[in-house]
Amino acid sequence: MKSRTVGKNKVNIITLGCSKNIVDSEVLSGQLNAQDFDVVHENKKRDHRIVVVNTCGFIDKAKEESINTIIEQVELKKRGILEKVYVTGCLSQRYRDDLQREIPEVDAWFGTMELPLLLKQFNADYKSELLGERMLATPQHYAYLKISEGCNRTCSFCAIPLMRGMHISKPVEGLVAEAKTLVSKGVREIMLIAQELTYYGLDNYKKRMLPDLLKRLSDIEGLEWIRLHYAYPSKFPLDILDVMRERNNICNYLDIPLQHASDRILHAMKRQITQSEMNELIVAIREKIPDICLRTTLIAGFPGETSGDISILKDFLLRHRFDRVGIFTYSHEEGTGAYGLTNDVNEHEKEKRAEEIMELQRNISYEKNIAKVGKTFKTLIDKKEAGRWLGRTEFDSIEVDNEVIIHSEKKLSPGEFVQVRITKAYDYDIEGEIA
Numbered sequence: 001m002k003s004r005t006v007g008k009n010k011v012n013i014i015t016l017g018c019s020k021n022i023v024d025s026e027v028l029s030g031q032l033n034a035q036d037f038d039v040v041h042e043n044k045k046r047d048h049r050i051v052v053v054n055t056c057g058f059i060d061k062a063k064e065e066s067i068n069t070i071i072e073q074v075e076l077k078k079r080g081i082l083e084k085v086y087v088t089g090c091l092s093q094r095y096r097d098d099l100q101r102e103i104p105e106v107d108a109w110f111g112t113m114e115l116p117l118l119l120k121q122f123n124a125d126y127k128s129e130l131l132g133e134r135m136l137a138t139p140q141h142y143a144y145l146k147i148s149e150g151c152n153r154t155c156s157f158c159a160i161p162l163m164r165g166m167h168i169s170k171p172v173e174g175l176v177a178e179a180k181t182l183v184s185k186g187v188r189e190i191m192l193i194a195q196e197l198t199y200y201g202l203d204n205y206k207k208r209m210l211p212d213l214l215k216r217l218s219d220i221e222g223l224e225w226i227r228l229h230y231a232y233p234s235k236f237p238l239d240i241l242d243v244m245r246e247r248n249n250i251c252n253y254l255d256i257p258l259q260h261a262s263d264r265i266l267h268a269m270k271r272q273i274t275q276s277e278m279n280e281l282i283v284a285i286r287e288k289i290p291d292i293c294l295r296t297t298l299i300a301g302f303p304g305e306t307s308g309d310i311s312i313l314k315d316f317l318l319r320h321r322f323d324r325v326g327i328f329t330y331s332h333e334e335g336t337g338a339y340g341l342t343n344d345v346n347e348h349e350k351e352k353r354a355e356e357i358m359e360l361q362r363n364i365s366y367e368k369n370i371a372k373v374g375k376t377f378k379t380l381i382d383k384k385e386a387g388r389w390l391g392r393t394e395f396d397s398i399e400v401d402n403e404v405i406i407h408s409e410k411k412l413s414p415g416e417f418v419q420v421r422i423t424k425a426y427d428y429d430i431e432g433e434i435a
Contacts, residue, residue, distance in 0.1 A: 010038040010048035017056025019193050023146045025054045026134035035124045041137040049083045055091035059331035066091045074105040090163040132178030141415030142189040143182045151195035156270045156337030176216045189225040197231045211243045218247040229255040234272040241288040251394040257297040261316035262309035293395035295324035301350030302330045303341035325361040327354045362427050369425035376435045379420040381412045405431040
């Protein structure tokens with residue numbers, strides 16, 4: 001065992017990209033902490049001597065942010081502020097050889113599945129008995145639960161399989177044990193994440209096991225909210241909704257990325273679904289759970305996309321009036337199926353189309369928020385900021401969705417649930433008072 005020494009043994013982990021990367025960083029920090037390293041996330045004090053940058057390589061903007069962060073840390077090393085800089089994650093997995101040549105000052109590079117090798121840099125061993133043990137990088141009252149790695153889909157725009165490999169489901173028992181550990185540490189909300197939630201179990205159980213997993217997680221005492229992110233629409237297993245309807249602690253919330261609505265573009269994206277099938281799915285979901293919050297993400301500027309395709313997408317959004325929408329501009333990624341297509345929509349036009357979509361959605365969001373005024377919602381308190389409390393209803397995930405602004409003279413606490421009567425609505429937030 002190593003003895004703790006100020007600064008010398010302190011490791012700062014910087015996490016870029018998605019929630020799946022956050023979990024990876026938490027697992028790394030849990031392993032190091034158990035072996036007597038002092039581990040911090042996003043340390044502002046700069047009293048550490050070692051840094052691990054967990055990178056994202058999803059799209060151009062994410063890659064640029066990752067490279068800039070690595071260079072910043074290398075500069076600190078050159079000035080003698082840091083001793084070691086290690087890089088892991090998706091960007092490192094995908095471009096390791098190029099990065100080694102361009103940034104030789106980095107002490108070592110690691111891919112997405114090389115945690116044991118990374119630990120060896122610290123003379124630490126990977127301890128399988130720590131499976132599920134994590135040092136949370138999130139506030140104590142919520143956490144992400146990654147139920148699988150990788151993806152078997154062949155979406156032509158996506159580089160994730162190049163960086164994360166094929167789909168591998170985690171065992172149900174291990175996930176339940178991990179969730180129980182999180183709840184014992186004060187977690188009240190767990191967000192299930194994967195590249196593709198609905199595929200869960202097909203590889204190791206030979207059937208879709210998400211409904212079974214949800215039931216097991218729902219039975220955990222003290223777990224108030226379970227939230228589902230990243231459900232693939234093609235062949236969506238509707239029995240998930242039956243479990244959601246039966247269990248009070250499964251949020252009426254579903255993040256289901258659709259990416260587009262034009263059949264021509266959906267085919268080019270290799271999404272394995274048509275607009276007609278998506279229409280039927282959305283109607284079926286809302287028939288089973290009328291008050292469900294549906295979140296989707298879209299891509300603007302895919303090769304060959306025309307203004308006509310954008311009009312189709314707008315009509316689709318007006319028809320279904322999603323509660324939450326996020327949008328990316330297309331990034332031309334080498335190694336993907338779409339890389340051989342001509343990237344014929346310029347960046348300015350991509351941004352313009354994305355802004356048009358979000359302007360349409362802003363109006364929808366405002367109308368939906370206006371409809372909440374006068375109603376009371378169970379609300380999870382997240383933090384206090386600028387003299388007011390900020391929280392979320394079951395219809396809102398952290399960072400990407402609406403916040404509830406609460407004015408209260410009563411002392412509240414992060415992780416506390418309160419009833420809030422909505423008094424005011426904005427485009428993307430609502431405001432209220434303790435009921």
